[in-house]
Amino acid sequence: MKEQIQQKIQTVLDELGVTDVPFTVEHPADLSHGDYASNVALVASKQLGKNPRELAEEIVSKLDEFETTIAGPGFINVHAPRSFFVDHVAQSIAAGTNWGKSELLAGKKYVVEYTDPNPFKEFHVGHLFTNSVGESVSRLIEFAGADTKRLCYQGDVGMHVAHAVWGMQQMGLTPESNFTAGDLGKAYALGATAYKEDERAQTAIKALNKKIYERSDEVVNALYDKGREVSLAYFETIYAIVGTHFDEYFFESEAGPKGKELVLGNPKVFSDSDGAKVFEGEQYGLHTRVFLNSEGLPTYEAKELALAQMKEDRLGVYDHSIISTSNEIVAYFKVLKKAMSFVYPELEKKTEHIGHGTVRLTTGKMSSRTGEVIAAIDFIEEITDTAQERIASATPELAQDRALAQQIALGAIKYATLKGNMLQDMVFDKEAALSFEGASGPYLQYTHARICSVLAKAADAGIVPSTDAAPEEAYALEKILYRFPEVVEEAMLHRAPHKVAQYLTELAGMFNSFYAQEKIADPSDPHAPYKARVAQSVAQTLKNGLWLLGIEAPERM
């Protein structure tokens, strides 16, 4: 319909003899203004020397196949015919789980790297945030038809690991002691603090870092290997809970040697400075970064440089690579991309870095160095407890369903992290996450469950959902329902999951108003089959949309 309007307007403009008019056809903000609106009269009025409203009249007189009105300063509003909405309701049901899918990226291979927790450090709520964003972006891309590979890159060597291993030694941990991921977090905090405050510890930790990298000390190796194993197993339990499945894992320990090789193999790109190998970014308006330190060890920069090639070696040639991280790293990534453009330009062109905001607590920024972090697992458990209490009071027969409580808890957490533009920092307000009311994940889940329930009632009453016998006037709900595929496309193109979250919230709100006004499961109502059909369509839209956010859509709650 949008294309038809655009074409017709273009034809009219051609007749009027005006060219290069950058007019738009889009949905007006207010539903009462119609379904599509164009600013063509406003944009073209100057060129034609006419009053915008008069010009709008002239254009409208030639758009006779559409129902139009002129409003405001000269907007042309187009009202879609009744059949348009009925058709879309039918389409959404026919498409089912494919409703909203597109072929925009069909045949393309995308690799998406995200989460990237560091072994030996705590997996905290910040990782939960970055995981939610990466997972949702992955799903948006997958929904657009791309062959999508999820990757996780983990820092299993480097100074942070040396901090932790040193701390493990101080705590008397051995490969045989039954330590947990929580102990490792403490060990890291211990080492990191000592490194800052104690010169002798600093020297020891630096030496340890080299030993770990070179694997030259068997006692250290055994302790390190055990710690790494405990840490990675712990991460897996979290991925299982949040619903992420990675296709490939990459480690800094493998990227290190390859990175060093790349740096040494490109002497024109990297220069010597105080015994280190650096990339001088100043000539490109950036800054200098160290790729190999003065001890010849590769830094994160060199490792990340190698990683691009490693991804292709292991997963085959890809069309596009997305790396989603916190925006603390954007300046550094610009330097890296510039260096990449000399080392392997073709890979650089298809690499995209997405920086999102950082999580802060209401008390300030988290720091794993001081141990002031909220472990993701503790946080999920706490919200799950609250969700379970809520279920017990609302739906007592489901009170023992811990899995359901966890789905709701994760819905609350993920919605809270994805509801806004991800460029902004996010204040993690536990109170808000604990509240399942208003615009929230559970609100969307509740609306879905409510529809499932009413549809079951309708079925019992012998109502067979159908798009026949639609009432003459479209429900307000229908005027928003058909836009789902557009929203999904928009969200994918802009890497903006929040557009889906915002849309679903609006849709759920409209459904709940509809539900309050209209009885759906009423066998005496001739429109009941159509209402049930619309409700089904809303449920499908919520389900598909929630999937894009990584949120489950339970049928009862």
Place this chain on the structure above:
RNA sequence: GCUGCUAUAGUUCAAUGGAUAGAACAAGAGUUUCCUAAACUCUAGAUCUAGGUUCGAUCCCUAGUGGUGGCACCA
């Protein structure tokens, strides 16, 4: 000091340069003999400052202010 991002209601967030700046929470007032009240209805409440571009600016440009991140051997 240089630089990136950012600034919308008391709070957390929306708004491809468009129409009366939308929600939610919190505040106040209502709704359950009726399909799940995790819901619905109503009231009150906001674009950091100063210029500029434009028919039209929360959005683009310039300067300032606040917040936050980066700026060599951490990641």
